[in-house]
Amino acid sequence: MKEMLIFILKRLGWSVFVLIGLSILIFCIARIIPGDPGVMALGTRATPEALEQYRIDNFLYESLPRQYIHWFEGAVKGNFGVSTQTRREVALDIKEFLPATLELILFAAILEIVGGILLGALSARYPGEVIDNSVRVASYLGIATPAFVWAIMFMLIFAFVWPILPAIGRIDVPKPPPYTGFLLLDSLLAGNLIAFWDAFKHLIMPGTALALTGVAQAARMTRTSMMENLSKDYVGAEIAAGIPMRRVILQYVLRPAATPTVSIVALDIAAMLGNAFLVEVIFSYPGISKYGINAILNKDLNAIVAVVLVIGITFLIVNIIVDIIASYLDPRIRLQGGDS
């Protein structure tokens, strides 16, 4: 337990430096994107006086280090400035759009983990048989097909040809009170099953489109890993010692086999924050990924830095969680981490 605590604290300590480095990097990159942020914010027809005021308000005449200091002072207080696109606090935008994407990603992640491990285990159970071959072909298809292609296919099949699922947005019925911003959770907290059901229906197509590549990867990874473990001497010894097969599989084969799968899926989840853009566009899903890309296209400096930082923080948190899970599944990792 103590080792684990030290391990987590070390990770958190390093994370602070990583985040500061990331913020400096993205702050500088955002400012070298072509275009005058004042013009992008107020439009090309804004009066010179209005543009001048904008530049003063946003410290654009000051040196880059001073601009960063102004930004940093605000950021530590949770104030990331005002978005030039939505014209309101970036923190408010993030509060609204981040839960939408996180909900979508969590839905996709559950599909990835459940679907990937189940399919992988099935393949490993019947190596070389029809199921294994089918899963293999399906996995290749899943890996080779980008999420946005799945999204368009789902849109055409389940919303256009056979219109049984909602095509756009997060919810069509009145929203539950925004306790967390996660509509499924908020619906349950409010006891509003109609809203829950509606929000769930809205997640099916974008969530599945986003998950399929990960499901395919997880399935292949699980299968490979399980096959490797099943061929090891210790498994044979355990079977010979009379340990029940169920225990051998669940405790001694699936557990170590799941470690690389969990790592891959977790990294995939973090990457989805950025990759969900096209899926969000296709389903008009108001998420942080779409917001971030629009910010880049429109040189929305404050929004760019804040979104990248949020994605960075999520990535770090997911990494820490992965390390914890991995160390639980494989104690050797915990010991190495504690020593380092």
Place this chain on the structure above:
Amino acid sequence: MYFKSKKYLLAILLIAALFISLCFLAACGEKSTKQNSNQLTPEGNDGVEKIVRICASFPLQADPGVGSNSIEAVVQFNLYDAMVFPDIDGTILPHVAETWDVSNDGMSYTFHIRQGIKFHDGSELTANDVAFSMNRLLAIGEGFAYLYTPYVKEAVVIDEYTVEFQMKQTFGPFVASLVRMAVLNEKVVMANLENGNYGDFGDYGKKYLLTHDAGSGPYKMIEMQMEEYMLAERYKEYWLGWSGDNPEYFKPMAVNDPATIRTLMSRHELEITDEWQAVENLQAMAALDGITVPNMYTGALVNLEMNTRKAPTDDIHFRKALAWLFDYNTATTSIYPNTKQAVGPVSASYAGHNPDVFQYSFNIDKAQEELDQSKYADKLADYPIDIAWSADVPDEEKLCLLLQQACAQIGITLNVKKASFATLIADSATIDTTSSITIMYPSDSYGEAGAVLNLRYHSATTGTFQQYEWLKDPQIDAAIEAALAEINTTSRLNMYKKIQSDLVDICPTISVLEWPEMRAYQSGYLYWPEAEQALSGGINAPIMGRSVYLRTMKFIK
């Protein structure tokens, strides 16, 4: 083999089946086709939903002091009342301003405000609100303020229903330009001030007006979800009244993907598309039952804007060669079917358009003749040119390829450059970063040629995406300024015509065609007068944003 029995396999299959069933159960529940807009989609007695949903770029700024793009103009026409109103044929009608007087020197306009107009909070619109709205616009300096800041000194209240606009200099098309001066409820704005840069006026209500309106227009905003949608409901007390079949709700939605738009149209979950859909997508939608795609001319032209300050397009003969190289016929029949070639740099929809200026046609021999007179004729290999098009408008690429093919026939190398709209804006900042040719579809704020000429060819707009030509011609500048200052309408329109003729002589722009706003709409259940007018070949609301005016739309029984 390694599993103790097949029951594990069964369990796995059961879990998978459970998930799939859950998905299908969700899918097979009540169809979602009638539930958008948070259940605010009431049906009339005929069972038709009375909501008009339109796809739009978000976030949109509904505040008239801030927003000025196409969809923002649409929203302003529907949430606010302007001083005057453009009729379907472009005629300027009295609106909030019932009558007006102009001083002999053109330096003062006195407007008599219509009595009985109610804001959405029920209070009456008065001269105070008009003066407040103009002064707010001038102070903020965004949105359509550029129309007034060079000319209007201030607005002064004379009495409850009379307001005087004092001018810095004469501005002939001032009344026509007031189609963009939306009137805000002063009390509502002042009651919702936050800290800002405008002294006693704080932020001038900018934050509040992000998600609320303060207007008296036919629709009243009831919800604004940034990056998602805006929802407005019919204002029942609207002073111009209603028929029973007008739309109850108006909902611009942040939907941009072509496949999604087509899907929503097929499901009757979208009534009107945006104007930027590729022709192929529009044709696919037009093939669906009850969907029509009219060509609605709103005063915009498809222009190939040539950088007159950078070699080789700084040479007039080189520019004229390019103008002869463009295949206008293919552009108006295949790329934009059923459109017409532009005549000069101003749309035929605008007052003051000159129909007699020279028109180029596709002629390789003439192009070669002009090219031979160019100082770059014998060194074409040293001067490849580039043409930039906006990635948001796929049809522009076809125009580029058309010109590229023709250029190759006489030895000009034309490189096609795809760029985001933001990049095009950034590129317009300097002569060096501006491409040799840039495709742009400028439209303007009021229905006179002077609006286009001032915005497109005056030196004041160089360095912005309004003008990629970098013309900087003192004579043209002076002529535009003189025309805009002329208060005699006939003289002013003649002056516009002369400027157009001069511009065609120096050929800074290849004016390709009158660009129609092509929006697919649900003609099966929605009567849209402007679209009907367009389908019958008439002029339809020739200024940006006016064509989507919901108060005159009706649901067909």
